[in-house]
Amino acid sequence: MVTMLILILLPVAFLLPPGAGAGEIIGGWEAKPHSRPYMAYLEIQHEGKTIICGGFLVAKNFVLTAAHCNGDEISVKLGAHNIREQEESQQKLSVRHRIPHPQYNDATTNNDIMLLQLAERAKLNRWVDTIALPSASERVKPGTVCSVAGWGGTSTESESSPDTLQEVDVVVMPDATCSRKPNGPYRGYKSSTMMCVGDPKTGKDSWKGDSGGPLVCGKTAQGIVSWGYCTPPGVYTKVSTFIPWIRATMKRLQR
Numbered sequence: 001m002v003t004m005l006i007l008i009l010l011p012v013a014f015l016l017p018p019g020a021g022a023g024e025i026i027g028g029w030e031a032k033p034h035s036r037p038y039m040a041y042l043e044i045q046h047e048g049k050t051i052i053c054g055g056f057l058v059a060k061n062f063v064l065t066a067a068h069c070n071g072d073e074i075s076v077k078l079g080a081h082n083i084r085e086q087e088e089s090q091q092k093l094s095v096r097h098r099i100p101h102p103q104y105n106d107a108t109t110n111n112d113i114m115l116l117q118l119a120e121r122a123k124l125n126r127w128v129d130t131i132a133l134p135s136a137s138e139r140v141k142p143g144t145v146c147s148v149a150g151w152g153g154t155s156t157e158s159e160s161s162p163d164t165l166q167e168v169d170v171v172v173m174p175d176a177t178c179s180r181k182p183n184g185p186y187r188g189y190k191s192s193t194m195m196c197v198g199d200p201k202t203g204k205d206s207w208k209g210d211s212g213g214p215l216v217c218g219k220t221a222q223g224i225v226s227w228g229y230c231t232p233p234g235v236y237t238k239v240s241t242f243i244p245w246i247r248a249t250m251k252r253l254q255r
Contacts, residue, residue, distance in 0.1 A: 028168030033081040034089060036149055038131035038221070039165060041080050042116075042212065046071030054150045054213030056221055057130045060121040062250055064133075065212030066224050066237065067100035067114040074098060076118060079127035083151055084163040089127035094119040099249055101242065108188040112226040112237045114212075115246065117253050131214065131221045136243040138222075140195065142174040146217040148197075148225060150210030171199045172217070173233050185229050193241050195223045198232030 040055035040063045055065035055076065063076055079089040097117040104111045122128050140146070149167035178189040178196035189196065197215060215223030215236045223236030239246075 028166045030162075031081075031149055031165040031167040033164075034079070034127045036165065036167070036216075037079065037127055037129040038214070039078075039080070039149060040065070041077040041083050041151060041210075042069060043075045043077070044069060044071035045073040052151065052210065054210030054225065055116065056214040057122060057128065058133055058221070058246075059130060059250060060124065061118040063116040063118065064214075064221070064224065064239075064246070065114050065116060066112045066226055067104040068106060068109060068112055068226075069212045070098055070100050070114060074116060076116065078122055079125075081165055082163045091122055091128055093122065097253060099253075101245065109227045109235075110188065110190055110193055111242075113224060113239070113242050113245075115249050131216070132219055133243060133246065134220050134222055134240040136240060138240040140172050140217050140222050142172055144172040144217055145169055146172060146197070146215050146222065148213060148215050150213040150225070152210050170197050170215070170232075170234075171202070172197050173199065177233055178235060186235070189235060193238055194226070195236040195238045196233045197223065197236050198228075198234050200232050202232075 038056045040057055042053040042055050042065060044051040044053060051071060053065055053069035055063040057078060058064050074095045076093045076095060077083065078091045078093065080087060095116045096119045098114065099117070100114040101111040147167055147169050149165055151162060151165060173196040175191040175196055178186040179191060195215065211225050213225045214221035215225070222239055224239060226235050226237045228234035
C-alpha cells in the first residue's frame with residue numbers, strides 16, 4: 001500500500017508516516033528575493049509541537065492556506081525571503097480567527113482550505129502584497145505551466161530545510177491522471193474540489209514542500225498545496241470551487 005504524504009513541514013524534520021521517504025520541492029531553485037510578495041510563512045503550535053506551513057495573502061487581513069495546517073495557535077510571517085533572518089521586509093502577525101472549511105474531511109483531505117483572519121492589517125509595500133484569486137468555477141486547462149513555492153526541503157539526503165524561498169514550475173495534468181485508478185493511491189481524488197498537478201515524466205513537483213502554499217498560474221492563485229505521494233502528480237485544492245465560501249466568510253468577519 002502506498003503511504004499518502006500530507007504536505008506539512010516540521011522545522012528540522014519532515015512529519016511523515018512510518019516508512020515514508022524524505023522529500024523536497026523537486027527540480028526547483030531559489031526564488032528571486034521578494035518576487036512573490038504574497039507568500040506567507042506559518043508557524044503552527046499543535047499539541048506541543050511547532051509545525052510549518054505556507055500560505056498566501058489574499059486581502060490586507062486574510063491569508064489563505066490548507067485546512068490540514070490548522071493547530072492550537074498560528075503566527076504569520078509576511079515579506080520573508082530568508083526565514084532564519086530578521087529581514088527589514090518582514091511583518092510578523094498573529095491570527096485572530098482560524099476558519100477551516102466546514103466540510104473539510106481530514107480522512108480524505110477533501111475541502112482542504114482554510115482562511116486565517118489576521119489580528120491586524122498587513123502593511124502593503126514592495127515586499128508584502130496580495131495575490132488575485134480566480135473567478136468562481138474557473139478552470140485551468142491541462143498542459144498549463146504554473147509555479148509553486150515554499151520553504152520545503154531540497155535534498156533527500158538531509159532532513160534540514162532551506163533558509164530561503166524555493167520555487168518550481170509544474171504542469172497541470174488532466175484529472176484522469178489522478179482519478180483513472182479508482183482503487184489506487186489517488187482513490188480519494190475529486191475533480192470538483194482538487195487539481196492534479198505535476199508531470200510524472202519530468203519529476204517536478206512539490207509533493208512535500210510547504211502545505212498551504214499557492215499554485216500560481218499567470219498572476220492568479222489557482223490551487224493550494226494539499227497532498228500527494230512519493231512521485232508526481234501532487235494534489236492541490238481547487239481554489240475556484242471555493243470562491244463563494246471565501247467571499248462570504250471574509251465579508252462576515254469584516255463586519
